[in-house]
Amino acid sequence: MADSLLDRAIYSYPDVDRLVGLRSGTARRWLEGYERGGRFYEPVLRAEPTGDDAVTWGEMVEARLLAEFRSRDVPVQRLRPAINRLRTEFGRYPLAHARPFLDVDGRELVRIVQEQVGLERQLQLVVVRNGQLVLAESAERFSTAVEYVGDIVGRLKPDVRTPDVLMDPRRSFGQPSVRNVRTESLAEDFRAGTTREELSDLYDLSPEQVDGAIRFELIAGSERAA
Structure with a gap:
């Protein structure tokens, strides 16, 4: 059930841009990568480009989270190493699962991954505050905008x-x-x-x-x- 829900391909790239408030073309770059100055930048939200024009529910959810970071000075492209490592722990759509945000052990795993890849504080999902591991502001805003069905985001x-x-x-x-x-x-x-x-x-x-x-x-x- 969970996997099939996240895998439902029901959006286009322009849908994602419009619905989560991104500049035109942003969703395609996040999901398929892009070339600039003769250099190719790998996608942030896919392990590799697929050439597919359809966007799944899981990818829409993850784009909704990344949209919370869009006003930061640090490009979200730098989240790719962390997301790749989280993918090995939580599956194809790690940011569409509840554990990295709601589960204590899940947050600790996110913290370890952030430290391992040297993720800038502006892009971190969890931070230590008053001696406790809590969601960073951007992740907290995302968390309040979603509803979980079991371990995955079912509505947003x-x-x-x-x-x-x-x-x-x-x-x-x-x-x-x-x-x-x-x-x-x-x-x-x-x-x-x-x-x-x-x-x-x-x-x-x-x-x-x-x-x-x-x-x-x-x-x-x-x-x-x-």
Whole structure:
């Protein structure tokens, strides 16, 4: 069940860019690598390029985490060695599992890997604070935006500013939705002239949920700088 859920290929690269707020082309670089100045940079979130244009749920989840680091001065490319080592411990999608974030032994393993690869503090997932091993700020924000089903992420909030908007690979083909109503559909109806009150009655949603869906689509359609 867990592996099959994470392996569901239901997104495109532009989907990932739009839904987690990345500049166009970022998801492809993270998942397929890229060339610059005559040098090829290996992908961050795949062991190697696959040439596949489809993105799995597990990869979407991991991209959601990396998006939390996009404003840092240190490029996320430097996370690759740590993710590769974690992959040997947690499987193909290490950052989509609960253990590295919620389990004490899992956090300790992450700390050891960070130390072994010399990961910069700005990119660390766990840190020692007041003598305790805790999630770093970026990892903590990610952790509050996801819901686990067993040991894997089963649902996530693409943007915490719209907490009613969720993505679930088992519903609405993994697209952002409010109570299984796609935000894209709500926004399209609103642009066509349907009022928020009418949408609320039509889809059995609260006005606040309708507003959240419309707001999310406005956010997702704008340039959320990486």
